[in-house]
Amino acid sequence: MNYSIITYGCQMNVHESEKIAGILKEKGYERESPLEEADIIVFNTCCIRENAENHAFGNIGALKKLKREKKNLIIAVGGCMAQEEGKAELLRKKFPFIDIVFGTHNLCEFGELIERKRARRKAVVSLLPERGETEDHIEPVRRSYPNAWVNITYGCNNFCSYCIVPYVRGRERSRRAEDILREVRTLLEEGYKEITLLGQNVNSYNSDGQGGMSFPELLDAVAGMGGKYRVRFMTSHPKDFSEELARVMKARENVCNLLHLPAQSGNDRILSLMNRRYTREKYLAEIAMLRGYIPDCPVTTDLIVGFPTETEEEFEDTLSLVREAKFASAFTFVYSPRTGTKAAAMEGQISEDVSKERIMRLVEQVNENTRALSATFVGKTTEILCEDFDEKKGLYLGRNEGGRMGYFESERNVIGEFVNLKVERANGISLYGKLV
Ligand code: 5AD
Ligand code: SF4
Numbered sequence: 001m002n003y004s005i006i007t008y009g010c011q012m013n014v015h016e017s018e019k020i021a022g023i024l025k026e027k028g029y030e031r032e033s034p035l036e037e038a039d040i041i042v043f044n045t046c047c048i049r050e051n052a053e054n055h056a057f058g059n060i061g062a063l064k065k066l067k068r069e070k071k072n073l074i075i076a077v078g079g080c081m082a083q084e085e086g087k088a089e090l091l092r093k094k095f096p097f098i099d100i101v102f103g104t105h106n107l108c109e110f111g112e113l114i115e116r117k118r119a120r121r122k123a124v125v126s127l128l129p130e131r132g133e134t135e136d137h138i139e140p141v142r143r144s145y146p147n148a149w150v151n152i153t154y155g156c157n158n159f160c161s162y163c164i165v166p167y168v169r170g171r172e173r174s175r176r177a178e179d180i181l182r183e184v185r186t187l188l189e190e191g192y193k194e195i196t197l198l199g200q201n202v203n204s205y206n207s208d209g210q211g212g213m214s215f216p217e218l219l220d221a222v223a224g225m226g227g228k229y230r231v232r233f234m235t236s237h238p239k240d241f242s243e244e245l246a247r248v249m250k251a252r253e254n255v256c257n258l259l260h261l262p263a264q265s266g267n268d269r270i271l272s273l274m275n276r277r278y279t280r281e282k283y284l285a286e287i288a289m290l291r292g293y294i295p296d297c298p299v300t301t302d303l304i305v306g307f308p309t310e311t312e313e314e315f316e317d318t319l320s321l322v323r324e325a326k327f328a329s330a331f332t333f334v335y336s337p338r339t340g341t342k343a344a345a346m347e348g349q350i351s352e353d354v355s356k357e358r359i360m361r362l363v364e365q366v367n368e369n370t371r372a373l374s375a376t377f378v379g380k381t382t383e384i385l386c387e388d389f390d391e392k393k394g395l396y397l398g399r400n401e402g403g404r405m406g407y408f409e410s411e412r413n414v415i416g417e418f419v420n421l422k423v424e425r426a427n428g429i430s431l432y433g434k435l436v
Contacts, residue, residue, distance in 0.1 A: 001040070002033035008056055009046025011234065012198055013079060015149035016107065017044045020078070021141035023111045036066065040074040040114070045081035047164055049336040053081055060095050067097040074117055076100035078110065083168040085340060088125055096123075103127040104169055107135045131155065131170040136179060146193035146385060146416040152180055152218065153199035157207070158237065160264070161275045161342035162307065162335060165200060172204065174211035177218050184222050188229055193385055193416055195222060197233040203240035216244040223252040228418065230385060230401065234260045239277045241286050250293040256401040257294050258328070261286070262302035266321025267314040270307050275342070280321060287325055298328035298373070298402040305362055306335040306355030309348035315358050322365045328373050328402060329429055330366045334359050367428070374404060374426035381436055382406065384421045386414045395432075406431045 003024045007017040020042055021032070029040055043060055046052040060077065067073055075098050081087055083103035091098055100113050105128040117124045134154060142148055155170040156163075184195055197219070199205060205215035213221070215233075223231045231254055236245075238261055249255050261283075265271050268279045291297050303318055322330065334355045337344040384406040386398040395407040396414055406421045407430060414435075423433040 001029045002031045002038045003029035003040045003042065004033060004035050004038040005042045005044060006056075006059060007044045008052050009044075009048060009080065011149060011196070012151075012200070013044050013046055014144070015140070015151065015198060016079070016104075016135075017042075018140035018142050018144075018149070019107065019135055019138045020044060020110065021143070022139045023107075023114075025141055027111055027114050035063070038073065040076065043075075043077045043079070045077060045079035047079075047081040047084045047087070047168060047338070049333060050338075051336070056081060057094070060091070060098070064095070064097060074099045074114070076102065076110070076114075078102040078104075078107070080104055080164070080168040083127065084164065085167075088127055092123065092125065099123055101125040101127070105129070105131045106133075108133045108138065131173070134173065134175070136175060142192075144387075146191075146387060147196055148187045148192040148194070149196050149198050150180060150183055150187070151175060151199070152197045152202060152205055152211075152215075152233075156200035157204070158201060159275060159342075161273060161346075162304065162338065162344075164338040164341055167340055169200070172201070172208065174206050174208055176210060177206075177212040177221070180218065181221055185225060188225055188227060191416065192229070193418070194230040194232065197222065197231070199233075200235060201237040201240065202233050203236050203242065203245065214244070216242065216248045219245070219255060220248045220252060223248075223255050229254060231255045232258070236261050238263065238283050238286055241290075243289060246290045246293045249290075249297075256403075258298050258300070258402045259290060260300045263318075263321060263325070264302060264304050265307065265310075265314070265318050267310075267317035270310055270314050270317075273309070273343070273346070274304075274307060280317065283321075284325060299325060300403065301325070301327050301330045302333065303330055303362060303366075304333050304335050305358040306350040308335070308343055308346040308350065310335075310350055315362075319362060319365050322362070322369060326373075327366065327369050329370050332359055332362050332366060370429055371426070374429060374431060377404065377423045377431050378426055379423065381420050381422050382431065384408075384419050386410075386417055386419055388415060389413075400431075403429070404431050405429055406433065408433055408435050410435060 005017045045056045088101045113124050153174050155172045156166045157172045382400040384398040396410050397407050421433045422436045423431045425432050
């Protein structure tokens with residue numbers, strides 16, 4: 001039988017969809033197919049910003065006709081949005097043809113829900129208020145070779161005032177280090193060449209004592225298994241970034257010299273309202289500390305514009321932070337009020353026009369940084385782990401350790417191999433050149 005999974009949101013969800021594919025495989029859905037040929041379609045949703053939700057609503061709505069034509073088609077909606085308070089009812093009301101609704105807290109139950117749906121005509125809705133069984137035992141169907149995603153924590157305790165994640169993903173829980181290390185060892189034996197450790201805040205790994213070691217120790221152990229492979233990790237929270245971690249990044253050749261460190265804003269008053277628990281000065285000091293160990297270490301970030309009450313001057317602090325921190329690239333977002341969060345109830349919401357104007361200026365500044373850094377690669381050789389072949393461009397592609405995307409020709413299939421790219425030109429974060 002065939003399946004389609006549509007994923008919204010972050011890497012966390014991308015990996016969760018690999019686990020959903022694992023559950024589907026167990027239930028006899030072996031082949032991934034286009035929507036029209038699928039026997040089951042699963043939406044793995046995200047609710048972190050309103051546009052991700054709107055996107056999912058649009059795509060689910062578009063299936064009405066297909067469902068009418070294909071009575072046996074099962075449509076399931078899971079993920080953060082389904083977990084959000086009141087959303088399951090809204091989904092069912094808007095789209096009565098949905099067969100299964102499940103949340104982030106009961107992913108493990110999904111297989112059983114499919115069985116239940118197959119056995120009866122009525123829709124099956126199952127949500128838990130708190131995280132149930134963790135999904136560690138689910139064998140994912142991985143789709144990102146040569147990279148493999150590995151969860152190290154689930155959930156988040158930080159309650160940044162704008163963010164819905166702690167509400168839909170629950171309190172932070174650390175996986176046991178021995179389970180993580182076993183998974184990584186198996187992945188390396190299977191031939192994966194890049195391991196990316198995943199958590200909302202990897203630096204607070206083991207804060208519940210369940211991990212058995214600190215994050216720098218875990219990273220060191222993950223990187224120390226012998227053979228050639230890379231290790232990445234995301235996301236780090238500036239309030240917990242440590243010198244010990246910078247030391248491991250420097251000492252372990254195969255831990256990529258790249259740090260994703262969301263700043264969110266460059267202004268102290270806004271940072272405080274966001275409940276981020278660091279200042280601009282502390283943030284910049286951390287980057288300086290890291291670059292003391294690893295000169296010019298690329299740092300990427302997340303930035304939000306239009307947080308309630310943000311003034312023009314405060315926004316300009318974010319612009320100047322982009323220059324001062326020399327971000328290698330950045331994800332930029334317009335603040336989106338999320339029901340139930342502290343910020344959504346704040347006075348002084350910023351108008352769409354102002355936010356739009358600010359994000360355009362921010363994107364321009366980020367692009368300037370991106371171009372400047374990419375230009376430094378021209379004429380140099382950089383090591384790329386080949387990930388894929390771009391049919392349209394007719395070129396192979398992969399990333400260097402700092403996350404720049406390299407494109408090149410090759411007569412031989414080099415996917416999964418480390419190759420050296422002599423860069424001839426750069427465009428945005430993309431580098432084009434020849435293998436040497
Ligand atoms: N509005 C805009 N951006 C948000 N993010 C999280 N919540 C919101 C929100 N309500 C951004 C943050 C975070 C990234 C994953 O998404 O920048 O780091
Ligand atoms: Fe959301 Fe803050 Fe947790 Fe990141 S650290 S998931 S922004 S609450």
